[in-house]
Amino acid sequence: MTVNLAINGDASTYEGDPRTSLLDVLRNHFRLTGTKAVCGEGFCGACTVHVNGKPIMACLQPIGVLDGAEVTTIEGIAPLDELNAVQQAFEDFDVVQCGMCFPGMVMSLSAFLKENPNPERDEVKSAMTGNICRCTGYERIIDALMSVQGLEQVSSQKSEKVTS
Numbered sequence: 001m002t003v004n005l006a007i008n009g010d011a012s013t014y015e016g017d018p019r020t021s022l023l024d025v026l027r028n029h030f031r032l033t034g035t036k037a038v039c040g041e042g043f044c045g046a047c048t049v050h051v052n053g054k055p056i057m058a059c060l061q062p063i064g065v066l067d068g069a070e071v072t073t074i075e076g077i078a079p080l081d082e083l084n085a086v087q088q089a090f091e092d093f094d095v096v097q098c099g100m101c102f103p104g105m106v107m108s109l110s111a112f113l114k115e116n117p118n119p120e121r122d123e124v125k126s127a128m129t130g131n132i133c134r135c136t137g138y139e140r141i142i143d144a145l146m147s148v149q150g151l152e153q154v155s156s157q158k159s160e161k162v163t164s
């Protein structure tokens, strides 16, 4: 089957088994390895990308239904050599450890902030439920997110970092 896509703004064609997951196509066909393969079963969120602007888990998405879709991966979330606001906040708050979860986390939370530019802290927590991180404490990640929109009070962790 032939599937025509726009990946990070570039016209791209995949020829092959329509049952192949978008995750496999991105990583193994197009060599876009920023999208991580962790559980492969829809539990961890590490493979999250945007399809037509919405976050989806690429490991669960067969490529065959994506003809004509616009796909954005972590490689395309910001211009080359730049960070988007979520990436910058993660760097500012020094939250990335092993990094396996973070491409998916950035994709999920970037889409969330686009729809909810001024969220409450509990809304950020809810938005993160599909993304598992085994290294960094979630509170610190939420602190980083809250700093992006900057209106909600942030926890003491940010104050400690700012004053240290």
Ligand code: FES
Residues within 6 Å of the ligand: 036, 037, 038, 039, 040, 041, 042, 043, 044, 045, 046, 047, 048, 057, 058, 059, 060
């Ligand atoms: S690799 Fe897709 S949800 Fe874990």
Ligand code: FES
Residues within 6 Å of the ligand: 095, 096, 097, 098, 099, 100, 101, 102, 132, 133, 134, 135, 136
């Ligand atoms: S930084 Fe290691 S799983 Fe999140």
